[in-house]
Amino acid sequence: MAEKVLMKGNEALAEAAITAGCRHYFGYPITPQTEVAAYMAKRMPKIGGTFLQAESEVAAINMVLGAAAAGVRSMTSSSSPGISLKSEGISYMAGCDVPAVIVNVERGGPGLGGIQPSQSDYFQATKGGGHGDYHLIVLAPASVQEMYSLTIKGFEIADNYRIPTMILTDGTIGQMMEPVSLDAVEVKQFDKPWSACGQRGRDHRNIINSLSLKPEELEQWNFDRYKRYEIVKEKEVMYEEFMMDDAEVCIVAFGIAARVSKNAIVEARKQGIKVGMIRPITLWPFPEKALKAAAEKCKAFVSVELSMGQMIDDVKLAIECKKPVLLCNRTGGMIMSPDEVVAKIVEASKM
Amino acid sequence: MDFKKTKGLTDAPLHYCPGCTHGIIHRLVAESLEELGVLDRTVGVASVGCSVFTYNYFNCDMVQAAHGRAPAVATGIKRARPDDIVFTYQGDGDLAAIGTAETVHSAARNENITIIFVNNAIYGMTGGQMAPTTLPNQITQTSPYGRDVTVVGYPVKVCEMLSQVDGASYVERVAVNNVKNIMKAKKAIKKAFQNQIEGKGFSLIEVLSTCPTNWGKSPADAIKWLDDNMATYYPLGVYKDKEATKND
Numbered sequence: 001m002a003e004k005v006l007m008k009g010n011e012a013l014a015e016a017a018i019t020a021g022c023r024h025y026f027g028y029p030i031t032p033q034t035e036v037a038a039y040m041a042k043r044m045p046k047i048g049g050t051f052l053q054a055e056s057e058v059a060a061i062n063m064v065l066g067a068a069a070a071g072v073r074s075m076t077s078s079s080s081p082g083i084s085l086k087s088e089g090i091s092y093m094a095g096c097d098v099p100a101v102i103v104n105v106e107r108g109g110p111g112l113g114g115i116q117p118s119q120s121d122y123f124q125a126t127k128g129g130g131h132g133d134y135h136l137i138v139l140a141p142a143s144v145q146e147m148y149s150l151t152i153k154g155f156e157i158a159d160n161y162r163i164p165t166m167i168l169t170d171g172t173i174g175q176m177m178e179p180v181s182l183d184a185v186e187v188k189q190f191d192k193p194w195s196a197c198g199q200r201g202r203d204h205r206n207i208i209n210s211l212s213l214k215p216e217e218l219e220q221w222n223f224d225r226y227k228r229y230e231i232v233k234e235k236e237v238m239y240e241e242f243m244m245d246d247a248e249v250c251i252v253a254f255g256i257a258a259r260v261s262k263n264a265i266v267e268a269r270k271q272g273i274k275v276g277m278i279r280p281i282t283l284w285p286f287p288e289k290a291l292k293a294a295a296e297k298c299k300a301f302v303s304v305e306l307s308m309g310q311m312i313d314d315v316k317l318a319i320e321c322k323k324p325v326l327l328c329n330r331t332g333g334m335i336m337s338p339d340e341v342v343a344k345i346v347e348a349s350k351m
Numbered sequence: 352m353d354f355k356k357t358k359g360l361t362d363a364p365l366h367y368c369p370g371c372t373h374g375i376i377h378r379l380v381a382e383s384l385e386e387l388g389v390l391d392r393t394v395g396v397a398s399v400g401c402s403v404f405t406y407n408y409f410n411c412d413m414v415q416a417a418h419g420r421a422p423a424v425a426t427g428i429k430r431a432r433p434d435d436i437v438f439t440y441q442g443d444g445d446l447a448a449i450g451t452a453e454t455v456h457s458a459a460r461n462e463n464i465t466i467i468f469v470n471n472a473i474y475g476m477t478g479g480q481m482a483p484t485t486l487p488n489q490i491t492q493t494s495p496y497g498r499d500v501t502v503v504g505y506p507v508k509v510c511e512m513l514s515q516v517d518g519a520s521y522v523e524r525v526a527v528n529n530v531k532n533i534m535k536a537k538k539a540i541k542k543a544f545q546n547q548i549e550g551k552g553f554s555l556i557e558v559l560s561t562c563p564t565n566w567g568k569s570p571a572d573a574i575k576w577l578d579d580n581m582a583t584y585y586p587l588g589v590y591k592d593k594e595a596t597k598n599d
Contacts, residue, residue, distance in 0.1 A: 024431055050430045054423070055456035062420040062453075066427020069414045070394065070435070074427065092417050196412035196428070198392035198435045205361075207406050209397075209415040 071195030091130025095210025116333025247276030370570025419450025479565030
């Protein structure tokens, strides 16, 4: 059996980035993601990598853009208010087709909000966040082990499609400790003939740019990017089904809310309620087909999330509003108890 | 000696207005890169403003950066590819207003990059608004009665400011208003790149430049206005040179 080590989620994520070949990390302090930067500050100098604490989140994301444009695997991490600041740079990266990994260890908002866990940046993460027509690929770990595995996956998927990828997690997953297997994994690497790293005999110049003053051209760039998004939607959707075989009530939850929901499902089943869960692992692309199929056999859905209700919109869209969707939510840094979820499951089972 | 087109520039026609000195500065940068033999391993960073299209003009790999962020982007490139020669080409609005933090902190880190800072005392691309370097009483679209320093404050003197930053290696202000000054500007720009090749760290060359269109002047009058007004408010010269200080 593989040896496991006890790690914080944020540390597992940082180690995963190093395993994936990331040697350029740029960050700025903010709670509750600080362990990522601290881990990188210790490790990077020892493996010939770069850890740089930037003067702001704005500068950090643009350093990531520069390093990624030059063809290396690069990462930044932050928490909600910091991600708002990075959104300008993220939009530029999307517009330039520069791949990198951006980590959001969410905390309560809006504004300065609080430092306790939240999932209220769902809209920002999945609908774009910055200006213009674009998406990020958004991965949502629900365990420390997934902080490790999905971060590696994030680098691969970003490079493969030249789409910046976000790890959307929260203060709980980031801070909690669990045993993690850091087994040697084969990490896919990709050639980057497009990168701006000096011509060195190449017969053409590489230009990394998101500007076009010709609307026909800019429209075509967006069309081309959305064609790639369609391929991502076709090939990269990830989700977990939990006790769905006979489920009449379907919970939809991700990250820490899914962990709470699993306990609630086990409890509700003891009361004889047939309930299961679809846990989106990719929030974008969203597991629309799986939910649509579930709508054929389930009579009600419950969206369990740490926000005022954001993912619930995507649930309703995916099932085309064919079944009722209840919301079980806490916000501002509060987490629902399994009992609160059970109460919603009972309510849904009576619909 | 034959006067030829430099290999450091592409054949793309420049979009700059008649009489604008961007063309001269482009040539000085391009010649320097060619003469130092580093074009093939150079990555330039274009900024936002009139210089946004420099990615079409400099004959090397280029990255286009968000407004003010060029030094951060250049930092990322240089850290990823330390053997590359990395430069930014930025105007005054980009470098001295929205990008002040990136400018000061790349200097503080003594980031081994070269910054070409074109100061024409106005926002050119957007049609002539007040810049951080617009002179007191200077009329622009957004200071139609002249820059009132009691309301909007004073111009930012970038070289003077950076001369106080310990990290900065080489900071010089030049102008391209006459042949003699153009020759001096070339020497400074080439030295700024040579410093990077030798790993000496952060170099910034501020180039006083004209904007006849938005100043509302003929090219000849614009040069005279630079002489009479800008060069007196922004004195030319070396503001920081760690090497020279070391040799004293």
